[in-house]
Amino acid sequence: MHSFYFNGELPTINNVLTAVNDDDNLPNMSRSSLYRVLRELKFVKFKRQAHKIFTEKGGLIFWRRKYHELIRKYRRENRTIYYLDETWLNVDDVCSPPTVSANESIEIVLHISSEAGFVPGGLLFFKLTDNSYDKRNRNVMNGETFRFEKILPLLSDNCVIVMDNARYHSVKEEKLAKASWIKDEIRNWLSQKGLAYEDSMLKVELIQIVKMVKHYYDKFVIDEIAKQSDKIILRLPPYHCDLNPIEMAWSLIKECVKTHSTTSKLPDVEKLLHEGIDHATPEHWKNFVRHVVEEENKS
Known part of the structure; x- marks a missing residue:
């Protein structure tokens, strides 16, 4: 997939299928099997200039x-x-x-x-x-x-x-507080870290505090x-x-x-x-x- 982009070519499903089946080091695949494999590898399909091509999700590229x-x-x-x-x-x-x-x-x-x-x-x-x-x-x-x-x-x-x-x-090293926790669990987590919060705060507000500091504990x-x-x-x-x-x-x-x-x-x-x-x-x-x-x- 990456070689297509490197060579300035569009990785359409047909192009990739041909490349895979022409490669002696790779197994022959049907179109549906290749599509399933690409989905499992987190490639996504989008349309460009009337061609449906595959690319990676942004997080993986980063x-x-x-x-x-x-x-x-x-x-x-x-x-x-x-x-x-x-x-x-x-x-x-x-x-x-x-x-x-x-x-x-x-x-x-x-x-x-x-x-x-x-x-x-x-x-x-x-x-x-x-x-x-x-x-x-x-x-x-x-x-x-x-x-x-x-x-x-x-x-x-x-x-x-x-x-x-x-x-x-x-x-x-430790579990980080997350939105699925109940409010008291999030409060306890913040207290253990010596972080201030107000009792009147909503759960979403407590999670915002967690998000601001979690990189210190993740x-x-x-x-x-x-x-x-x-x-x-x-x-x-x-x-x-x-x-x-x-x-x-x-x-x-x-x-x-x-x-x-x-x-x-x-x-x-x-x-x-x-x-x-x-x-x-x-x-x-x-x-x-x-x-x-x-x-x-x-x-």
Whole structure:
């Protein structure tokens, strides 16, 4: 979608459908399937010069531009940039939300890397079974299983850690008062913060006070942990995993696992995973990051 705009072309549904189906790396899709995918990715359709074309909602555009602005700033400051991401691992090399059978175990694999490669000691396994896999909520990792504090000492000082918006990355330090709360709950929240209000105020007036100060309290747990270690968290724009070079590393590693796998035992697959990680050389990583920078420069 972004390449159409970059090349000065209109991303109509027919143009995008042709581009997708002509790309050997993408599955063939029907018009209705493509339309559904674009809606899920938060693209919206509007009419321009008798053509119905797709564009992103304004909030996503702003987020992406802000991300590009910050990542370029950090590169100019010569900060080390790390990329953190997870993938799925089972005996069938499944990387999308898998189906768990009674006799099969699955693991979430999480790692962190920089242009120099994967960080030694940064690999994290989280084993799932049919009892622990939450089909309603794909993301079963949480603040306890995601041992972020153990990763930080492995990283350079004054670095930047790029990650997506998974729930376990986005746990808030505290709940913020909101309009769905009853008036007494909002008053209690304001009182705990030492903020003045009048008893005669309407609920909407109390919420206005909250809105004026909430940016002081709207904080993520891991962001604050990172700050204590002189590190910065930078979150990717939604639906932009293409800006994380570790995604290309996962593809390389999974292909290595699939090529050499001769057994259905998960410990053997884990061993191949470690070998695949070793197979991702610094030269690979330089190419991965170079590709991502090229994608950033298109926006």
